[in-house]
Amino acid sequence: VLFSLNNKIDGAINITSDGYYLYIESSFNGSYMRMIDQFNGRVEKDIQDELQYRSLYNVAGLQFVFPEPIISGDYKLVKNEEEETNQNLLKLKVSSNGEESLIELAGGKGIADQYQTFSLAGLDFSLKYGSLLYELPFYIKLNDFIAEKYPGTEKSYSSFMSRVTVDSDNAFDYDIYMNHILNHKGYRFFQASFDPDEKGTILSVNKDFFGTLITYIGYILLYIGLVAIMFYGKTRFKDLSVRLDKLKSKRVNLSIIFLFFSTAITAQADYTHDGDNFSMDPTIKNYVVDLEHANKFGEIVIQDAGGRMKPLNTFSSELLRKVSKSDTYNDLNSDQVFLSILRNPLAWYSEPIIYLKRGNDSIRNIIGVDKESKYAAFINFFDDSGNYKLSTYLEKAYKSSLPNQFEKDFIDTDRKVNLFFSALEGEILKIFPVPNDKNNKWISQSEVKDYNYQNVDSLFVNNIVPLYLKELDNGVSSNDYANAERILESIKGFQLKYGGEVVPSEDRIKAEVLYNKYDIFKRLFLYYFLAGLAYFIFIILQIFNSNKKINKIFNYIFKVFKILIFGLFILHTIGLIARGYVSGHAPWSDAYESMIYVAWATMGIGLLFAKKSDLTLASTSFVASMILMIAHWNWMDPSIANLVPVLDSYWLMIHVSIIVGSYGPFALGMILGIVSLFLMILSTSKNSKVIKHKLSELTIINELALTIGLVMLTIGNFLGGMWANESWGRYWGWDPKETWALISILVYAFVLHMRLIPKMRGAWLFNLMSIIAFASIVMTYFGVNFYLVGLHSYASGDKVITPDFVYYSFVFVLILGIISKWRYNKFLSK
Template identity: 40%
Template sequence: MLLKVFGSYKTTLILLFFLAVGAAIATFVENDFGTAVARYYVYNAIWYEALLVLAAINLAIALYRSKMILHVSRFTFHAAFILILIGSGLTRYFGVDGVMKIREGSSSNVIFSSEKNAEITLPFAVHLNDFELERYYGSRSPSAYTSDVEVRDGNTTLGAQIYMNHTLIYKGYKFFQTFYDPDEKGTILSVTKDPGVEVTYVGYALLFLGLFLNLFDPKSRFRKLISEVKSSSLLVVLVLLVQTPLWCESEYVQTYLQEHQSKSKEVSDAFGKLVVQSRMGRMKPFDTLSQEVLYKLSGKNSLYEMDAMQVALGMLSHPSVWKNLPMIQTKTPKLREFIGIAKDQKLASFEDFFDGHRYKLDAELQKALAMKPSQRGTFENDLIKVDERLSIAFMLYQGVLFKIFPLPHDANHTWLAFEQMFAQLEGVEADKVQESSTAFIEALFERNYAKALLHVKTFSQFQSNYGAEIMPSSTHIQIEILYNKLMLFERLTLAYIFLGLVLLVVAFGRVFAPQTFTCKLDRPLFFLVATLFVVHTCGLALRWYISGHAPLSDTYESIVYIAWSCLLFCMLFLRRSLFALSGSVMMAGIFMFVAHLGHIDPEITNLVPVLKSFWLSVHVSIITASYGFLALGCALGLFTLILFTCKRSIKIVATIKHLSAINEITLILGLSLLVIGNFLGGIWANESWGRYWGWDPKETWAYISILVYAIILHVRLVPRFYSHYLFAVFSLLGFASILMTYFGVNFYLAGMHSYATGDPVPIPLWVYVCSGVVACLIIMSYKNKNLKEEK
């Protein structure tokens, strides 16, 4: 009887459920009470480890009773989880994990282990010859840090360099570059000794192999389902958006704006091709900086019928006019009322925030900054963001952001803005460029744009003479400016949403009015989807070329990639299903819409040292691709529930079964990628800083998502409980775990993967609206949950 209980699929689902719930609660405990508390009561607690052991025993018995060894691919990846758990047990209970601090010219043979709260003496010493920190050009941001060390073991001396993603291994101990002392004269190394690494890596290899083989095994569930769904091929259209112009009342200002808008284009385009050094040391055309700044200030890509470069030059040359033009974005009516503008006026002028020399926001801003992040409301968060926008605007008016002048012969390749250039540049060449700078500002102020253009050529020549060593090539600059002007991702958003709705109407029309919505529509609709997909792919390729790394390093890039992956699988395997196609296009549109909300910054930045790794492309791309497939499963679940609300017919029943099959295919592939991506992340973590897993909130919620989708896909093994209706509900609700993994953790929980580092933002109204709609749909469709056909 015990064998029956411990080997049952019901037990499997119950264990997975409690593992997921325990981990979910722990993330909130960690956020409120600290990592140590969460580890003590959950992650390292005996009850949680007992659940993991029981899950492994349950899996082993289930493998034996179901004779799964006869199915090589399925047995391989299921058995791999048991092997990985054994390896993790060896690492946890018999491994060494600590930190070693060494100053330059000193040696150490002691590491401190926080896990065991003790010092551990090594049988050899490590001597630090030199610590070197490299920074990005002209900035304080670290690009790389390296420890030049010697291992001293009796008469044996071994020289080595330790830097991020490059370790030292000696006598089973691995040394990882973790951090450094504030004075940059000492290093901080992580040290591990892992007796379970071979077992764990064999488990990983079997897991990846099994999941891969499962996709091609003719006896696998995946292949059986996919054989029911047929396929065919793919190809480019742009949807252009029209920007709504703003206007201003003063006659002088109107005249100035009209003239600046019509005559400054040539000089602003030329100035946009000049290279500028960003705060993190990235070298880019000024056109890019101006777009980033205008978007941060106003949430728009153009203003007053002018592009970002024209606006930037206007703010530099005629600040008295631009300070009175509405261009600072505000998000709360309370803040607008506080500064004395209309509640529905989203843009305020720079001067709206000042009463003479008094800064209106000062007192309230200090209160907001003194509050804990979790206590701030929408007003306080808006205050802090607006204050940041005003600082950026002020720097633009002062010319501080215009770092276009290379400091000759500077070791760190520092570039200077207008103000700094007058104080720090010397020599005949410097006098010439300083004189040209003054004349350039005056020419812009006088609206003599032809004269201003001549001075831009002087700046360009100065850059070539003294900054060519670190400047991007002219081709690179032209491509980046082209990327800025095309605004592919912004324009794709509406195109995806509109086309997704059209596809959805046609898909439902095919069920209820097949005579009207004929198959003749399929080819042109698929061609449009293929066109948008190609445009999206080109946009990603351009961003990759411009940044020099895979476009997966921040929130904006990963969301855009998820939108792309939503389409990829559907285009390859499910393109004959209009429901699948409409679901993938609509989810792509929703993700693209989220990517272009005001709080997500699309700026291209340099990589921090830990992300300079091959693993960034592999680990992140696979995980985010899985989100795209699971999002498609969510959409298919939604469409299925809509069909459950309709009066039953043979056509509707067949469509529900068809959608369920497609949905299961999508979720199998999505879960496979999610598992592979997460375990590849474990390898990256272990090879880069000596641990597979840190129970960081994002890691934990990725683990929870794996458990959630494992439950969803295994519910069918309990026939009395399973139904097409329940599967649709689970696939729809299960995506909440992905939303929590991606957005919830980023903006509501603190952690090393969190973009907002625990600074919570208010839950948007649309979340409550969507939750209400989903709840109503589930209730309305419940009465038809049994799939019986009406005569």
């Protein structure tokens, strides 16, 4: 049977269009069934009728469906506004003998297209756009491509590797993977990417043996020179150290009023906290699982959505923190809460546990809770008919390419609701390994029916959780959890039997549970703050005191504070080591980890200058506490995650530790700059001599700190170039973070060399610039991570609106600079 479009033929099935609708006119009788509502209709012979889309036609013994309307238009390449691709379009205007033609050539990096041929004014042209093709003096054959994924995931790759044979004079096999390159006859092959079907590999190649050798030698000489200026010869750094020692040896009677400033503790508004107490449902309150047993339950291993294997204690902590922004709920820890949800999910439908962001009354009005409510219950988000109250607003919010704060709050709340729902349904309790699964996938009990467990194993996975919950009820009633604990041991045995390959060691599980229990970095915020505050108070008391005997007592007190802060620094170090051990990688791979590492580096630099200045150490303790506080604000995720392949490298230990560590000295320089400007504001004709002495001391320490920071940042940046060359075969790619790190180097190099410009010398301008320059570090760290897209980004594509504190900080520095300049010129510039 013949089909015809817009050309009526007798004996055919004719389809015609009037520009808006399609019509069918058949030379045969037939029928159709509309799939959406199962409606049955008839096709009458030689009668024109409107064509029904997505309907099954049965005409002349043929069955056919028109799924969509006919698409009409011009075929051409257009710009993709949604995402960038490797393919570009080059438009050329070709002219010859007065004739012109517009030629479009598709191509780009890594694309070698065919020549496009055309004739113009009697001449034949062949043009193409893309990469040049070079022939290697040998062949490489791909034997196998292996893409290893994190357990239970489909697209979360832990590593990928190309197994190749090099067909040369002496053929040999070799494995190419990230940070493990193939060197052969001066050519270097890098694992760049792979085909989506994981059957083909993409390698990048370069040839520059002598260039690489000379470049690396130059880098090493640079590192040696930068480090040497701090220890050898007649350098500015050595001269400043000598001057600082001379200032320290002078006995000056300090009789000034020191202005102590601090960020209000109310800044903790977004800080993770202990949960509020509510009147709990009696079925929850009266059946709380014993804490000791809950802790044992927390040691069961679970697989998260990213494929990380971790104890349930970590998982329940993350769940409670994401849903309620709290670490506890009504004095129940996260394990007790999660067990209660598993035992009695219906009771938790009405518990106010889902955190509502402050200031957004729209969500509260929509779900029908009080404007002052900080939390809502799951049931509040649904009407009496079971309809989701936020659905109307979420469709627009998720489609928005640049969601406003209103839409972002809806998206954030929706994610909390869905996460809590998956907990109520038990879908996230993935504790059962699938036997012989190539990706080591683990599943929850609700997924068991979709997998082919055999015999006893089938009975186990289908019944062990209900049995455990039943024994848990008996344990709550009798306070005897022996049977429940035996079931937990059987679950551990099942996990080791089929998932032992990915189950963490017993020591690592216990270490992670202890890490969660003590939450050292959250505690250190308060400890550092209190130590710094008390240290400042005693410094002020010493300033008002002129009695030598009492001053000796103060000196002993200062030694105690130094020992105390050093002890906190040791705890900080232990915390970093513990996180590194638990995660299996260096603890500075994401936003949260780099923040706690910057706090550690800042505190380390402060201790380095502890002998030179008590005020510096007190300031450093304060700065470290503020950094840790920011690290625990809600937009920082403290969860431990798996590494992307490129970060799974020893270069992470070297490059990132140095470059992120440099932020510590810069942060110290910033706070010393602020302290110095406040001292200038406090200056009078009576105390100018004393303030000049203290100002000289702080300014020298500031310059020393900035010098250390600049040396570390420069070395770290060039080490990043070496890492990039070993990973991708290029030193510099103008990645946003690379570029902003370079800008920061130039900014601080300028600040440190302003003393060579006559009009830019002086303590006021130097200290002011040490504050302003820190904005480049903030941009390098936060701006790149959360605004721009690149290899170093953490924001996962979220559009970030500039926080209000940025504008407040600008106004604060502006006012501080103007007032301090006035007082400096009046009392200190002579």
